[in-house]
Amino acid sequence: MPLNHSPETHSKLIARVPDITGRALPEWFQAIDNGPSFLRCDERANWLAAEHGLTHGYAAAIVHEHERHRRHHF
Template sequence: MSVTHSPETHALLIARIPSVTGRELHEWFDQLEKGPGLARCSERTNWLADEHNLSHGYAQAIVQEFDRRRRNRTVPLPRR
């Protein structure tokens, strides 16, 4: 069962990631990019938690933030 954090809790987790994990958020995003091509959020959360010894709460926050930022990227339109 997937648990989604409230926006407030998510923001607090994201803000604490560097101090708790010793890595900046962009470093975790790099790990997700380089990791196995898992499609489901829960699979990527479990992989990140297991592979890097993170709590599932922090791993889930990282994956959710990664997905949120990817959705918000603007894709350049092809030139005509």
């Protein structure tokens, strides 16, 4: 599965993250920030999925959103 989803699919996945995972995006961003220092997004998504029991689709969407958030706030 590709790391990047269509904008529409990405938006839908991100909107469902709190309901599906029980955690808000800032909590997931903190988990990524506190996790291993992977250089590649796909490595972070694979780790997030394995470590927290997420599907790859949700893990990839969270990592992608984390990257977007970091670019806009730094």
